[in-house]
Amino acid sequence: MLGTIGAASVDALFTDVPTDALQSGPIPGLPFHASERAVERHMAALSARALTADQVPFFLGAGAYRHHVPASVDHLIQRGEFLTAYTPYQPEIAQGTLQVLFEFQTQVARLFGCEVANASLYDGSTACWEGIAMAGRITRRRRAILSGGLNPHYAQTCATMARFTGDDLVVLAPRAEAESDDADVIAAIDATVSCVVVQYPDLFGRIPDLAAIAEAAHAAGALLIAVVTEPVALGLLESPGALGADIVVGEGQSIGVGLQFGGPYLGLFATREKFVRQMPGRLCGETVDAEGRRGFVLTLSTREQHIRREKATSNICTNSGLCALAFSIHMTLLGGVGLGRMAQASHARAVTTARRLSAIPGVEVINRVWFNEFAVRLPRPAAEVVDALAERGVLGGVPLSRLCPDRADLGDVLLVATSECTLEDDIAALASALEEVLA
Known part of the structure; x- marks a missing residue:
């Protein structure tokens, strides 16, 4: 096959890969062998460190949204x-x-x-x-x-x-x-x-x-x-x-x-x-x-x-x-009426969330209108605030710097999303944690 396509060796197929990205030996830090049970236990321990959407107040969006799936x-x-x-x-x-x-x-x-x-x-x-x-x-x-x-x-x-x-x-x-x-x-x-x-x-x-x-x-x-x-x-x-x-x-x-x-x-x-x-x-x-x-x-x-x-x-x-x-x-389960109700609930949660956040000193809601997602400007870099919120058990949104890393002027903008799954307690937890972080 190499002769047919004119390649001298298998390595020639990877000439477009930068040399500093090529791995020349075993991946550092990984053991050569471990039992299946040991690997399962290790991976479970790593997974337990994650904050998941169903475990904590969750306000992430930016193209992926949490809704209830029957x-x-x-x-x-x-x-x-x-x-x-x-x-x-x-x-x-x-x-x-x-x-x-x-x-x-x-x-x-x-x-x-x-x-x-x-x-x-x-x-x-x-x-x-x-x-x-x-x-x-x-x-x-x-x-x-x-x-x-x-x-x-x-x-x-x-x-x-x-x-x-x-x-x-x-x-x-x-x-x-x-x-x-x-x-x-x-x-x-x-x-x-x-x-x-x-x-x-x-x-x-x-x-x-x-x-x-x-x-x-x-x-x-x-x-x-x-x-x-x-x-x-x-x-x-x-x-x-x-x-x-x-x-x-x-x-x-x-x-x-x-x-x-x-x-x-x-x-x-x-x-x-x-x-x-x-x-x-x-x-x-x-x-x-x-x-x-x-x-x-x-x-x-x-x-x-x-x-x-x-x-x-x-x-x-x-x-x-x-x-x-x-x-x-x-x-099919939702139908037109059900979809409308889901949309209304998602929007209502966003309105409540925006109202609560705009009352916090230094927080500015940028949008005039929105559906279930809006942008806020913070007095500190949004990425730092998101990390601090996560330490307090709240996934508070997506910093715009994650999507636009080359735009320093957007570093203080946070995208906040809600859905019908957002509870009043979640909104209260976000507002309380954000007040504490920005104090």
Whole structure:
């Protein structure tokens, strides 16, 4: 194989890895051998040192949110016919999974206010890139505007992919201000732009005016991509599609999927029907068999696994099938009324939390409006405050310096998120601990 690809040795396959990152021998500090029981006991001791979301007051967000997942969700996804991470391709043996994904697509399309959705993608950040790539195919332009309110991790994922495609990404700087950067986004749009990417609600929890941005984008022949990292918000907010978004992408973790230490998560993707053949991933459709009985099949499979590589819309559109199933089950259990109640409770907890924190000397709530997440400015570096809160048994939020380490002017900004799981005692504990830390 080395001879066929023209490599002199196995080491030649790793020439792109910096030499200082290569390990030349055994990993320091790890024993060469230990019994299974000894390893289990050691790992359990390490795990016990962690503060988990269910054990302490928890206010972390920034793209991953703690919501209650009914026990029936985990029970159903562990059934043998469903327990797989991928979409089975054979319709004759996968009717149950294909039907669930058909219903999942319907739920996502309705939630996002679009006509069609795919059978899920890998996660929210890669779905964001897929939207940019799709907009480039539609408009035949290679320049995208990314709002400063977009989660920096999403922007970094897009920048990584753009290195290999030649796309020009204009990433606006995040600003910790009361209003979202709608005016800056609109001012950056011209006839060379394929799309504008706006998070809804944005990084700071603010609610951008998607309708105004969509109007400006369409006037220049560009598309609007709305990014939803907290889909529960759509239980209260108008859907992005109804406000003019052409492509809506997002992270489905909030519904049916636990925090899980950062993954696996679930990419959501929806668009208008006229763009369906440019949509990445797979689309499940309903049909009838030779005897007229209802059945389900993969209608579109536009990735390189199914068609010629040069014709594929994507080669990274792995989907998280089991997480999509969890999303669909939870959404089915909630229904529209249940989702609305979850959203109302999450928002109410955020309002109460913001009111309590704003009463603490030196703490300023930046937002004017928000859903379940808002930004506060502290009189000390937010990362130091978060560490001090954790020492007091409170996970008090995400310091913006963790997302924007190169922005010293944002070092005192803390993102605080709530959900229906947030208790009055949790809010009181956060306020009390923060007062003590800032005293």
